[in-house]
Amino acid sequence: MTTIAFNNITKRYKGMDAPAVDGVTFVVPEGSTCMLVGTSGSGKTTLLRMVNRLIEPTSGEILFDNKNVLQENPIQLRRRIGYVIQQVGLFPHMTIAENVRVTADIAGGWNKQKINQRVDELLDLVGLDPADYRKRFPRQLSGGQQQRVGLARALATDPAILLMDEPFGALDAITRARMQDELLRIQRDVHKTILFVSHDIEEAFKLGDQVAVMSQGKLIQMGSPVELLAKPADEFVSQLVGADNIVRQLQYLPIGSTLDNRPEAVSSAHWGDVPAISNQATLFDALLKLLETNAPALATEDPQNQEKTRYITLPDINQAITHLRNDEKSRAASSI
Numbered sequence: 001m002t003t004i005a006f007n008n009i010t011k012r013y014k015g016m017d018a019p020a021v022d023g024v025t026f027v028v029p030e031g032s033t034c035m036l037v038g039t040s041g042s043g044k045t046t047l048l049r050m051v052n053r054l055i056e057p058t059s060g061e062i063l064f065d066n067k068n069v070l071q072e073n074p075i076q077l078r079r080r081i082g083y084v085i086q087q088v089g090l091f092p093h094m095t096i097a098e099n100v101r102v103t104a105d106i107a108g109g110w111n112k113q114k115i116n117q118r119v120d121e122l123l124d125l126v127g128l129d130p131a132d133y134r135k136r137f138p139r140q141l142s143g144g145q146q147q148r149v150g151l152a153r154a155l156a157t158d159p160a161i162l163l164m165d166e167p168f169g170a171l172d173a174i175t176r177a178r179m180q181d182e183l184l185r186i187q188r189d190v191h192k193t194i195l196f197v198s199h200d201i202e203e204a205f206k207l208g209d210q211v212a213v214m215s216q217g218k219l220i221q222m223g224s225p226v227e228l229l230a231k232p233a234d235e236f237v238s239q240l241v242g243a244d245n246i247v248r249q250l251q252y253l254p255i256g257s258t259l260d261n262r263p264e265a266v267s268s269a270h271w272g273d274v275p276a277i278s279n280q281a282t283l284f285d286a287l288l289k290l291l292e293t294n295a296p297a298l299a300t301e302d303p304q305n306q307e308k309t310r311y312i313t314l315p316d317i318n319q320a321i322t323h324l325r326n327d328e329k330s331r332a333a334s335s336i
């Protein structure tokens with residue numbers, strides 16, 4: 001099982017009063033993406049780099065494949081963990097193929113032909129045509145393309161775990177969104193266990209199955225984007241994730257969260273022939289479609305079998321917004 005489990009992990013840097021990471025415990029399940037977010041200096045990078053032992057913990061343990069990473073040889077450990085950072089760090093005098101190959105070469109055990117084939121597969125995977133890019137040098141690539149090569153290099157040894165430290169932080173917004181989409185696409189194929197540090201809450205919500213919120217070395221809350229938006233643990237999490245931002249909430253809450261069993265909600269006779277929407281869509285998708293089509297309701301359908309089960313209307317969405325506002329008010333009242 002390639003989970004990453006942090007067990008009461010603490011890091012105190014020499015000469016610092018407060019621990020950089022303070023008794024953190026959580027699990028990243030196999031094949032899932034966990035986003036680490038929090039204020040600057042909250043210990044995200046320190047936590048990440050303890051997994052591949054670039055930083056050694058002061059106490060606690062990190063289990064990878066149910067084995068304590070501290071009992072493993074650091075070099076062998078790093079071969080099993082892909083690592084992608086903001087400063088891609090490609091070797092300037094090596095071609096793109098050589099840059100990708102270098103990790104596979106270090107891992108050893110593969111013949112030249114197999115390595116070359118693997119390099120081409122990886123370049124393909126990250127959306128760079130091998131015929132075009134194999135022989136180029138890093139300076140002949142854009143920042144986004146270099147970041148793709150960094151990702152290909154991290155995947156070269158087929159590691160079960162990927163550690164990503166703000167890999168897209170230096171890219172412009174459009175390239176960043178494209179890279180995020182690429183990562184989602186690649187992850188659908190490769191199912192790595194990913195721990196990803198981000199400063200961008202939109203990125204965290206887009207990529208993360210789980211989002212871990214850190215503040216001053218402590219893990220404050222861990223949950224899915226919807227959980228964090230709907231039930232932030234405290235005012236800090238609420239502000240960080242924008243739990244008072246109704247549009248953001250609608251963008252993440254699934255349609256199913258408002259559907260009810262009133263007769264008109266389930267009666268196709270009542271609504272007749274209205275546009276359909278996937279029952280996996282968000283309330284925001286439904287709102288846009290209702291406004292665009294000017295229809296009185298949308299039929300929510302199961303994308304697997306096109307079966308229409310419920311209907312959603314503008315008043316339903318309005319009701320959801322009222323609930324969200326009331327939740328926000330009661331949170332504000334309880335924090336006074």
Ligand SMILES: Nc1ncnc2c1ncn2[C@@H]1O[C@H](COP(=O)(O)OP(=O)(O)OP(=O)(O)O)[C@@H](O)[C@H]1O
Nearest residue numbers: 013014016020038039040041042043044045046047
């Ligand atoms: N080598 C070091 N020696 C002493 N203190 C350090 C060292 N590295 C980091 N720190 C401190 O540990 C704390 C956590 O740093 P870390 O880089 O893990 O935070 P972060 O959440 O990743 O920050 P950012 O989002 O700004 O990158 C900070 O207070 C930082 O100043």
